[in-house]
Amino acid sequence: MAFRLKLVPDETNVNFFRWQWLTFGISAVAMVGSIFAVLFMGLNFGIDFKGGTTIRTESPAAFEVGDYRRVLDDLQIGDVSITEVFDPSFGESKHVAMIRIGTTDETGSVTPEELNKVEAALKTVDPQVSFAAVESVGPKVSGELIKTAIYAVGAATIAIMFYIWLRFEWQFAIGAVVSIMHDVLLTVGIFAVFQLKFDLTTIAALLTTLGYSVNDTVVVFDRLRENLIKFKAMPLIDVMNLTVNETLSRTVMTAVTTALALTAMYVFGGDVIRGFVFAMLWGVFVGAYSTVYVAKNIVLWLGVKRDWSKPDPKEAKDDIPAAFRDAP
Amino acid sequence: MLQIPAWKRVLILGLIALGLLFAMPNLFYGKVESHNDAIANMERSGVETPEDLAARAAWPDWLPSGLVNLGLDLRGGAHLLGEVHVADVYKARMDSLWPELRDALVAQRDTIGAVRRVTAPDGQLIVEISNAEQIAKAVEIARGLAVPVTSISGAGQSDLDIKGSGNRLTVQLSDAEKAATDDRTVQQSLEIIRRRIDEVGTREPTIMRQGADRILIQVPGIGSAEELKQLIGTTAKLTFNPVVSRGTDANARVAAGQVVLPSMDEQGVYYTLEQSPVVTGEDLTDARPSFDQNGQPSVDFRFGPTGAKRFGSYTSSNIGQPFAIVLDNQVISAPVIRQAITTGSGQISGSMDVESSTRLAVLLRAGALPAEMTFLEERTIGPELGQDSIDAGRLSSIIATVAVVAYMIASYGLFGVFASVAVIVNVILILSIMSMMGATLTLPGIAGIVLTVGTAVDANVIIYERIREELRRGKRVVKAIDDGFSEAMSAIIDANVTTFIAAMVMFFLGSGPVKGFAVTLTIGLVTSVFTAIFLTRLLIVLWLDWRKPKQLVL
Numbered sequence: 001m002a003f004r005l006k007l008v009p010d011e012t013n014v015n016f017f018r019w020q021w022l023t024f025g026i027s028a029v030a031m032v033g034s035i036f037a038v039l040f041m042g043l044n045f046g047i048d049f050k051g052g053t054t055i056r057t058e059s060p061a062a063f064e065v066g067d068y069r070r071v072l073d074d075l076q077i078g079d080v081s082i083t084e085v086f087d088p089s090f091g092e093s094k095h096v097a098m099i100r101i102g103t104t105d106e107t108g109s110v111t112p113e114e115l116n117k118v119e120a121a122l123k124t125v126d127p128q129v130s131f132a133a134v135e136s137v138g139p140k141v142s143g144e145l146i147k148t149a150i151y152a153v154g155a156a157t158i159a160i161m162f163y164i165w166l167r168f169e170w171q172f173a174i175g176a177v178v179s180i181m182h183d184v185l186l187t188v189g190i191f192a193v194f195q196l197k198f199d200l201t202t203i204a205a206l207l208t209t210l211g212y213s214v215n216d217t218v219v220v221f222d223r224l225r226e227n228l229i230k231f232k233a234m235p236l237i238d239v240m241n242l243t244v245n246e247t248l249s250r251t252v253m254t255a256v257t258t259a260l261a262l263t264a265m266y267v268f269g270g271d272v273i274r275g276f277v278f279a280m281l282w283g284v285f286v287g288a289y290s291t292v293y294v295a296k297n298i299v300l301w302l303g304v305k306r307d308w309s310k311p312d313p314k315e316a317k318d319d320i321p322a323a324f325r326d327a328p
Numbered sequence: 329m330l331q332i333p334a335w336k337r338v339l340i341l342g343l344i345a346l347g348l349l350f351a352m353p354n355l356f357y358g359k360v361e362s363h364n365d366a367i368a369n370m371e372r373s374g375v376e377t378p379e380d381l382a383a384r385a386a387w388p389d390w391l392p393s394g395l396v397n398l399g400l401d402l403r404g405g406a407h408l409l410g411e412v413h414v415a416d417v418y419k420a421r422m423d424s425l426w427p428e429l430r431d432a433l434v435a436q437r438d439t440i441g442a443v444r445r446v447t448a449p450d451g452q453l454i455v456e457i458s459n460a461e462q463i464a465k466a467v468e469i470a471r472g473l474a475v476p477v478t479s480i481s482g483a484g485q486s487d488l489d490i491k492g493s494g495n496r497l498t499v500q501l502s503d504a505e506k507a508a509t510d511d512r513t514v515q516q517s518l519e520i521i522r523r524r525i526d527e528v529g530t531r532e533p534t535i536m537r538q539g540a541d542r543i544l545i546q547v548p549g550i551g552s553a554e555e556l557k558q559l560i561g562t563t564a565k566l567t568f569n570p571v572v573s574r575g576t577d578a579n580a581r582v583a584a585g586q587v588v589l590p591s592m593d594e595q596g597v598y599y600t601l602e603q604s605p606v607v608t609g610e611d612l613t614d615a616r617p618s619f620d621q622n623g624q625p626s627v628d629f630r631f632g633p634t635g636a637k638r639f640g641s642y643t644s645s646n647i648g649q650p651f652a653i654v655l656d657n658q659v660i661s662a663p664v665i666r667q668a669i670t671t672g673s674g675q676i677s678g679s680m681d682v683e684s685s686t687r688l689a690v691l692l693r694a695g696a697l698p699a700e701m702t703f704l705e706e707r708t709i710g711p712e713l714g715q716d717s718i719d720a721g722r723l724s725s726i727i728a729t730v731a732v733v734a735y736m737i738a739s740y741g742l743f744g745v746f747a748s749v750a751v752i753v754n755v756i757l758i759l760s761i762m763s764m765m766g767a768t769l770t771l772p773g774i775a776g777i778v779l780t781v782g783t784a785v786d787a788n789v790i791i792y793e794r795i796r797e798e799l800r801r802g803k804r805v806v807k808a809i810d811d812g813f814s815e816a817m818s819a820i821i822d823a824n825v826t827t828f829i830a831a832m833v834m835f836f837l838g839s840g841p842v843k844g845f846a847v848t849l850t851i852g853l854v855t856s857v858f859t860a861i862f863l864t865r866l867l868i869v870l871w872l873d874w875r876k877p878k879q880l881v882l
Contacts, residue, residue, distance in 0.1 A: 004881070005738035010800065056713065089720060112554045134553070135707040141409065148837050156833040160826050167822055201772050204834060204842040208779065208849065211830030215783075215823040219790060222819040250793040253739065254786045257732050261782030264728035265775055270720030272401070272713070273771050280779065 007256065008249035016244050016292060017237055017300075023293040027182055034189020041192045046199030047100070049146050051139035055099040055115075056085075057122065059129040062095050067125040075121055077114055078102045087271040096132070096271070149203040153184060156207055160214050168221055169305065175298035176217050179290040183213045186286045187279055201276040209283025212258070216291040220247050224296070232306060240296050248292075255288040332869050340862050344753055350392050350760035360395055363387035394763040397532065398548070399770035399844055402718050404711030405548035406556040409704045412517050412541045414510040416699035418451035418501050421509070423603050425473070425488075425499065426453060426585060432469050433457070440466050445584040446496075453499040460495035467492040470499055477504045514541055516698045521545060521560045523694040528559065542704070553706040563656055563700055564691035566609030568639065569601040571650040571662050592658040593678055599659050601652050606642045608696075611635025615692035617685040618675070625685040626677035629692060636672025644668030655688075721774035728778045729755070736785055740792055743882055746867040747788040750859040754784045757855040758848065767851070770844035780852030786823070787860030791816045796882050805880040806872065813865060820861070824853050 047054050065082050072080045079102030090096065099118070115134065122129045137145075157180050165173035187206055191198050224243040231239055259281065266277045353360040366383035370376050387393060400407050426445060433443045433455065441458030448454035457466050467490055474488040487505035491498045501509060518537055525533050525547060534546040550556050572586055576596050580588050585604065591597040613632045620626040631639055642651075643665045652662040653676055660678045680688070732751065737744035758777055762769060795812030803811065831853065834846035 003738075004741060005735070010796070058712070089716075115554075130710075131708075132710040132713040133708060135709075136705065138704040140411075141704040152833050152837040155837065156830045159829045159833065163825060163829060200838075200842055201845075204772055204838065204845045207830045207834050208776075208845075211827035212783065214826040214830075215786070218822045218826055219819045222822055226815075246797070247793075250789050253789045253793070254783070257735060257785050257789070258779065258782035260731040260735055261728035261778050264731055265724045265778045268720060268724035268727055269775065269778075270717055272717055273720075273775055276772055277775055280775070 006249070008252050010249075012245045012248055014241075014245060014248075016241055017297075020293075020297055024297055027290070027294050030189070031182055031185045034185045034192070037189045037192040041195070043188070043192050043198045044195045046197045046202075047135060047137045047142070048199040049142050049149075051102075051137050051142040053101045053134065053136035055101070055118065055131055056133040057097045057099060057129050058132045059095045059097075059126050060093045061126060061128055063097070063126045063129070065097065068097060068099070068122060071121040071125055072099070072118065075114075075117055077118070085271050089268070089270060145200060149200070152203060152207060153210070156210055157181070160210070164214075164218065164221070168225060171299045171302040171304045172221050174302060175295040176214055176221070178298050179217055179295040180210055180213060182290045182294050183209055183283060183286045187283050190282055191279070196278065197275050199275075201273075202279050205276050205279035205283065208280055209287060212280075212284060213287030213290060216251060216254070216287055217295045219250065220244060220291055220296065221299075223247050224299075228304070228306065236300060236304065236306070240300060244292055244296065251288055251291060255284055258284050332866060337866060340866050343858075344757070344863065347753070347757040347760040350394060350763050351756045353387075353391070353393055353395055354759055354763060356387065357395065359386050360393050364393055364395070392763070394766060396759060396762045397766055397768040398714070398718070399768045399773065400546055400548060400707070400709050400714075401771045402714045402721075402769065403548045404709045404714040405546065406550045406553040407705070407707040407709075408545045408553055408556055408560070409538070409706075410543045410545065410560070410701040411704055412514050412543065412697075413700045413702070414513045414541050415451060417509055417513050418506065420698075421501060422448075422451060422453040422499065423585075427604055428473060429453070429455065429470060429499070432473060433466060436465065436469060440469075447584050448498075451500055455497040455499070456495050457497065458495070463492040463495065463497065466497050470497060477502070477508050510541060513698045514543065517701065518543055520695045520697055524560055524690060527690045527694060543701070549711075551708075553703075553708045557703060557706070558687070559690075560697075561701060561703065562691060563697040564609065564688070564694075565654075565656055565696040566612070566692060567605035567654045568607045569603070569605045569652050569654055570642075570646070571652050572600040572602060574599050574650075574662070589652075589654060589657055589659050591662075592655075592660050599652055599662060601654070601659075605654075606651070607631065607635045607639045609692055610695065611638070612692055615689045617682070617689045620675060620677040624677055625680045625682045626675050627680075627685050627689050627692065628675050629673065631672040633672075636670070639672065640668060640670035644670070717771050717774075721771060725755075725774065725778050725781070728781050732781055732785060736788075740882060742871070743788075743792055743868070746864050746871075747785050747792070747860075749867065750788065750864045751781055751784050753863060754852070754855050754859040755781065757859065758851050761851050761855065762848070767847050768844050769848070772842070772845040773848040776845045776848035776852060780849070780856060783827075784852070784856035784860065787816075787820045787857060788864055790819050790823075791860070791864070792882060799880060799882060805877055808880070809868060809872070813861075817861075820857065824857055828853055 063084075065084050068082050069080070072082070081100045083098050085096040085098055087096070101118075119129075119131065157177060160180065161173045161177045164176050184206060187209060188198075190196075191202065196202075220243060223246060224240060227239050227243050227246075231242075234242075262277055262281045262284065266274060266281060269277055362383040363386055366380040370380050370384075430443060430445070433440060437443070439459065440462045444456045446454050446456055455466075457463065470488070470490045471486070474486040474490065477485050477487050485504040486502055487508075489500050489502040514537060518535060521543065522533075522535050525535065525545070532548060534544065536544050538544045545556065545560065547556055572582075573580075575598055578588060578590065578598050580598065580600060582588060582600050585602065586600055587603050588598050588600050591599065611631050611634065612629050613635075615627055615629040618626055618628045647665050647667065650662045650664045653660045655676075660676055676688070729752065733744075733748040736747050736751075740747065755777060758780065761767075791812050794816045795808050798808035798811045798815075799805075801808075828850065831846045831849045834842055835850065838846055
């Protein structure tokens with residue numbers, strides 16, 4: 001027999017509902033915790049959402065963030081924050097910093113004169129410094145961008161809910177939406193907890209995660225529907241357990257391939273994209289969890305009609321074997 | 329199900345071959361790009377230089393030459409989001425209406441009495457008449473100047489909103505006309521920005537309208553957003569106005585219809601001017617950089633026939649009077665008219681260097697922006713950072729693909745090889761479709777492709793897991809594979825439709841890099857379903873025909 005790598009054995013019979021109160025409790029606590037984290041710690045909004053200017057500096061020589069801060073504080077151009085960026089691909093002769101300047105005026109952009117002053121000031125402590133990228137976003141746009149981002153997540157959720165309702169039953173739609181909210185909240189939550197930069201690309205990552213998570217959920221639902229038709233007499237909870245066990249190896253397989261690809265991107269993709277990839281990687285993890293432990297629990301509690309095999313009375317009649325039909 | 333007709337096989341393989349062909353230019357990015365640039369260059373200039381011919385010859389003409397556009401974050405360049413101050417135009421419209429309205433009212437002086445323009449908020453024209461009881465007559469005269477709005481939504485409505493109360497006549501643009509004007513203003517701005525950027529001759533700029541009054545401008549390869557702003561941010565509104573007086577008071581009191589503007593060169597000097605210009609930059613037909621008689625950089629300009637006629641008649645009747653050349657609300661110079669200028673040409677000189685005279689000529693030639701613009705978003709990405717991102721993206725895509733392929737083969741053996749072939753073809757197809765569409769690849773887009781590599785195998789995984797189950801149930805090989813494919817179909821469709829919905833939302837609500845990501849993701853979805861269902865099945869069918877296995881270990 002040829003070798004096959006199998007992370008999940010052929011036949012599993014795990015009772016996924018044994019700890020359902022615990023697993024669902026963890027999810028609930030994590031969701032509430034995320035909300036608190038966002039409310040009390042706040043999100044580290046990038047300039048897309050908050051307005052302001054970021055400058056990415058590059059220098060062949062090592063520099064001290066303290067030196068940069070000192071010369072920039074002297075300029076009094078408003079709220080300045082400086083972080084050094086590290087990446088394995090930079091090597092010895094590349095030192096990168098991100099300088100962020102808060103909004104100072106209505107338009108929010110740093111004027112060219114100010115930019116020249118910043119460059120001149122930095123040159124006094126680090127003569128070889130150069131600007132690799134400069135971006136500014138005014139407060140007017142950033143406010144709109146937040147609104148659009150919220151609309152986007154909302155619109156995607158509603159559209160997906162509608163589709164699932166069409167293809168399955170309303171209970172499935174609710175289950176999928178709760179698990180979407182679970183994934184979105186937990187992703188936003190972890191951005192608050194670790195104060196990761198939250199910008200437009202994070203929203204793209206969030207929407208992708210959302211798509212991925214629903215994708216996962218739908219595959220399980222699809223099998224659940226099939227099993228509901230096949231095992232009409234089996235208690236709902238057992239049908240669900242059977243379904244999750246049957247699809248488990250696929251869930252794990254896909255999570256692993258996706259995670260493999262994203263990990264490669266996370267490690268080798270450079271620092272510009274790292275936050276984005278992190279959000280997706282985390283989303284894949286949370287999405288797989290919510291498929292197994294959130295979506296179907298909701299469906300179980302809501303209950304679902306058991307007899308899927310009678311779409312309409314006329315067809316149903318044809319299903320009855322001739323011997324049992326009423327004589328005309 | 330497992331019988332694939334020959335025409336279908338040819339179609340599948342043919343599509344893939346086409347995909348390979350169209351993706352290929354991207355392997356030789358530099359060569360193909362200079363080939364395309366050379367062709368564009370020769371078309372624009374009409375001159376075939378040896379360099380251009382050589383660059384064109386470096387890539388055969390009969391091969392496809394579509395390339396994936398690299399986004400600003402990969403190529404480096406500048407991005408601006410500008411907002412057009414559409415209300416500026418209302419004011420200009422009122423100013424140009426005044427002489428016409430004045431003449432019409434003055435003609436009826438016997439009934440309505442003396443006519444006087446008084447100071448009014450921007451966008452309004454307020455006129456006082458001395459016979460207040462005749463205000464209805466004045467309104468009637470003013471209405472005679474109104475014309476119907478020329479837009480689909482506002483058709484049939486008048487372009488002017490005219491009210492009379494007491495002795496005051498208030499004129500402003502009607503709402504329908506305002507909407508139509510706004511639209512025209514943004515369209516014009518867009519057109520003029522495009523012309524200005526084209527004059528500088530840069531590669532594939534993106535200039536598009538966003539929302540009601542915004543314009544998005546992306547120019548790859550330009551040094552900084554600042555440079556771009558200098559080129560498109562200036563309105564370059566050139567006017568020739570009669571001078572009323574010259575003084576040093578910036579807040580001098582002036583009559584209605586007059587303005588005080590600073591001098592460009594002389595500090596502290598202000599001119600009081602008639603607001604309605606004699607001629608404007610729109611009457612220019614040409615402007616080019618040159619030098620004046622003292623050898624200083626200057627700009628020569630030439631009026632079109634109507635402009636030349638108006639300028640000629642004005643100068644001939646105002647000999648000995650000064651007139652001002654005004655650029656963007658600054659007086660460049662105010663020479664005294666020595667003789668009638670009927671040739672229709674002239675020269676602007678002042679403190680300029682060669683660079684600024686060249687730029688001014690470009691701006692004048694391209695035309696003035698109808699309204700001022702402010703910039704809400706500015707981004708500059710250096711070319712090195714872009715190159716770093718390309719390198720990192722390439723490396724991580726290769727590693728991701730190798731990792732996924734290794735894992736698939738370890739899990740499914742030969743069928744894993746089939747799935748891996750499908751994944752690699754999938755990436756090639758994504759690139760070829762993007763090249764054909766001229767779609768833009770951004771850094772998040774590269775991440776999207778990498779993600780697709782991870783998820784594209786999902787469809788195959790669903791199918792394979794299903795086949796494994798069918799085999800465990802004791803079905804024969806062919807039957808198991810057949811059932812595996814058909815049973816997995818609904819799950820694959822549902823799963824991809826939901827992701828597709830998320831991608832559509834991103835496309836319609838997102839901007840910039842997010843949109844690029846959505847495009848990549850959508851293309852990836854379509855191609856991955858194609859490769860997973862058709863290509864993998866074809867490979868499996870070919871293998872079944874060849875080996876006719878009795879046993880299958882999956």
